[in-house]
Amino acid sequence: VRSASDWKRRRQEILELFQANVFGRSPKSKHARFEVFDTDKTALGGRAVRKQVTIYFSAKKDGPKADLLIYLPAGASKPVPMFLTMNFWGNQSVINDPGIRLPTLWDPKTHVRQQASEDSRGRDTEFDVEKILARGYGFATICYQNIEPDFKGGFVGGIRPLFFTRGQSEPAREDWGAIGAWSYGLSRAMDYLVKDKDVDSQRVAIMGHSRLGKTALWAGAMDTRFAMVISSCSGEGGASLYRRNYGETIANLVGAFPYWFSTSLQEFADHTDRLPVDAHELIALIAPRPVYITGGEDDRWADPKGEFLACVAAGPVFRLQGAQDLGTDEMPALNQPIMHTLAFHVHTGKHAVTAFDWDQFLTFADMHLRR
Template sequence: MFWALFVAFAQVMGEGQQGWQPNPELVKALSQRRPDVIYDEAKVPPYTLPDPLVCLDGTKVTTPELWWKKRRPEILELFRTQMYGRAPIGRPSEMTFEVFDLDRNALDGKVTRKQVRILFTGKPDGPSMDLLIYLPNHVQRPVPVFLLLNFSGNHTVHSDPAIRIKPIWDRAKGQQVMPSEDTRGSSPSIPVEKIIARGYGVATAYYGDIAPDFPDSFRHGVFAAFDKLFGEKRPPDAWGAISAWAWGLSRAMDYFETDADIDARRVVVLGHSRLGKTALWAGAQDERFAIVISNNSGCGGAALSRRRYGETVAIINKAFPHWFCENFKRFSNREDEMPFDQHMLIALIAPRPVYVASADEDLWADPRGEFLAAKAADPVYKLLGTEGLPVQDMPPLNRPVMGTIGYHIRSGKHALTEYDWERYMDFADKHFKRATGKP
C-alpha cells in the first residue's frame, strides 16, 4: 500500500521536480564539458525502482515483523554480495585498544582530548587506526558523539599540536609519506569548537589507516590482515574499500562501548563524499549507530543509480575499481538489472533517523537523485511507525526538512561546511532530546 501510494504520487508530481532547480547555466556548462554525462533532467531515462516492501519471491511486506524477519535481511544480503562486498563479521577477537593520550584540560580547558590506537589484530606491527576524540567538559557525562573518517590524517582537522602525526598514503604514488608540521589544521572540515559548544563530542580517524584509497589497496591495511578468511583467492563478493572503511567505523564503536565518557547509545555516524557512502553502509549494517548522516555522497551512496545522472555506475567502477566488490561491475551500464537501488540502502537504516544532504553546485552527485532516494525510503519508515520524510517535494535551497528522515540542499560546492554541521547538530538535538530531554 505504501509503495503504491508513493509511486502514484511520484507520477503525478513529476518525481519530486518541485522546489529546488539546478542553475541552467551550470547545467549547460557541465553538459558541454562532459557530453557523455547526463546533467539535463530531461535526458534522465525512464526507470522503475524496486519496491522495498516486496520480497524477492513476491511476498508483500505489510507488517514490521515481516520487514525484520524477511525483507530487511535479504536487502542487506543483496548489498553485501552484489555491491559493497562482504566484510569479516563482528569485532576481531584479538583486537585491542591503547589510549596513548589523555588530556582533560585540552583547548584552554574546554575539552577532554583522547587519542586511542585500535590494533585490529592486537599486534603492534599489524594494521591499526588512531582515533582522535574531543569531548566537551561543560556537559554531564556520558557525552553523545559524532563519528566520521577524515581524508588526510587526524592532524589536519585541527591545529592542536598534541595530535599525533603519522604516515598517510600518497594515492598517486601508492606509498606512505610522512606529513610535515605545517599541515596541521590544513583541512578544517570539522569545526571542533562549534561542536563542543553545542554539547557534542567528535571523534575521527584517517580512512587510510583502515585501507588505502587506490586500485592496488587489497595488498595493504585490513585487507592484508583479514582477506585470508576468504580463502586463497578473493571471491567476487569480498569487501571493497567502502566496506572496509565502514568496518573500521564499527571498530570505533567497539571502543566507544568501553569508554564511560562516551554515550555509545547516542553516536552519530557521518561521512562526506566517498565517506558519505561509507557512513550509509556502516549505519545500514551496524544498528548501534543511533543516527546516520550522508553528506554529498552521490553515486554508490544516497543517489539513485537508475537515474544515470552525473556520476554513473560505469563511471565509478572504472575510476574506483577498488571501492566495491567485483560483482558490482556487472551492473555498469546495466542499472535496471540491479535488484536494489540506493533508496533501499537508506531503508535499511529505518527506523533510526537518517539525514541526506546535497549541494547546489554538486550536480555530479545528483542532488535530486539523493532526495528521491530519501523519499523512496519513506514507505519503510512509515511502516515502522515513524514520521519518515515530512515533505513530498524537494525543498528549496537552504530550507532543511527534518522528520525521521532529514534532507537539505545548500548553496555551494561539494564540501562539508559549517552550515551542514549546524543542521546535523539540529537534527541530533531533535532526536536525542526526544529520548532524553537534553542534548
C-alpha cells in the same frame, strides 16, 4: 511488506543483496585491541578533554592500526552523545591542535607512506569541532587511509588481507571492497566508544562526506549500534538513485574506483537496470533510526535530486516502523531543510561540508539524541 515484522525479514534479504552485488560480504570482526596513549584534560585552551587511542586490528603490534582522536566537552557531568567521523587527511588535519600525533599516511599518487607534516594541522575545514563541543557533543574521528589506502591495489596496505583464506592474494568476486573495510573501521571505533565511560554509546551519530558519505550509509546499515547516520554529498553508490543515470553512474564508479566495491558490481556497469537494489533501499536499511542526507547545489555529479528522490522512496519503510518520513515529494528550496526522522537539504555551493550543514546536523541531533 505490510508490517514491521514483514520488514524485518525483508530487511535481511535486501542486506544480503547489497552484500552480494554492491559492497561485498563483510567478514565477522576480529578482536580489536585498544591502547589509550594520550589523555589531556586541558585541550583546546581548557575547552575539551582530548583522548587518543590506537586501534590494533589484529594481534600483531606491527599489523594494521589506526589512531582514534576523541574530544569531549570539558566539565561534562555525565556521558556525552558523540559524532563519529572519518577524515581524509589524518586526525591532525581536522583542527590545529599541536597535541595530536602526526600520522604516517599513504600518498595516493606515489603509493608511498610518509609522515604528515606540521603544516597539515587544521587544513581540513570539513569539521567544526569547536561548535560541536560548544553544543555539548563529543567528537571522534579516524583517518580512512589507515584502514585501507585509497588507490587500486591499496588493499595490501590495509585490513582486508587479515581475512584472506590460506593462499589468497586478491579479493574474491563477492568479497568486501574498500567501502566495506572503511565501514568495518567505524564499527571498531564504536567498539572502543562502548567501553569509554565518558561516552553515551547509545547516542553515537556517524557522519561522512563524499566517498565517506557512502561509507557512513553502509556502516549504518550494517551496524545498528549507530543511533544516527549523516551522509553528505554521497552521490552514486551512496544516497543517489543508481538507476537515474544522472551525473556519476555505476559505470563511472567501477571504471574509476573498482576497489571501493565488490568485483560483482562491475557486471552491472552497463546494465544498471539489472541491479536488484537501489539507493532508497540502502537508506531504508537504516530505518527507523534518524538519517540526514545532504547535497550541494552545484554538485550535479553527486545528483542532489537523485538523493532527494531516494529519500522519498525510502519513506514508506520509515512510516511502517512508526517513524516520520520527509512528508513531501516536492524538492525543497536551497538551504531549506526538511527534518523529521528522515531529513534532507541542499546547500548553496559545491561538493563540500559547510558551516550551514553543521548547524543543521546539530539541530537534528538535538531533536533525536538529547535526553
